[in-house]
Amino acid sequence: MILSKADVLHVARLSALALTEAEAERMTGELSAILNYVEGLSAVDISDKTLEEVSLSPTLLAPDVPVPSLSPDVALAGAPDRSGSFFQVPRILEEGR
Template sequence: MAITREEVLHVARLARLALSDDEAGRLGGQLSAILDYVKQLDRLDTRDVVPTSHAVEKGTPMRDDVVEPFGDREALLANAPDRLNDCFRVPRIIED
């Protein structure tokens, strides 16, 4: 089940990855191999099986609506490459 070069480049673009021709070819082969491996499942009859989204089928835990401030904005801002005062500074967004 080979995936096309266009599909590889499309997925790479969505992930903001710049691939060389060489990489696109190699990754295309690897992705196809992974898909082929998973395709073995097609040999089973899964018509009555609900798609599995999580390994354990129990409800998500919930928390009470209580505010607990983290209180260390500096630590969060320190992870960013650029800041201005208390804001994260990012390259200007250009809308087409």
């Protein structure tokens, strides 16, 4: 499968990665080569219906008992930007999620 630079830029946007022109150019070639290789999978017959995707081991459930939370100072200690007890980011414009 050959990706176009537009494909790579679209995926970069989904991944929240700002690629430079040069990066996008290089990644387009590299990703196409890798996709070409992995497409070798198309040769495999997967018609076998027993190929379960989900393992059915029961999930361990936690008891609903509170454990003390971090103090806000510890929780915010590593924050690149904060204001009082809030994390701070550039203004959020209500564009769609």
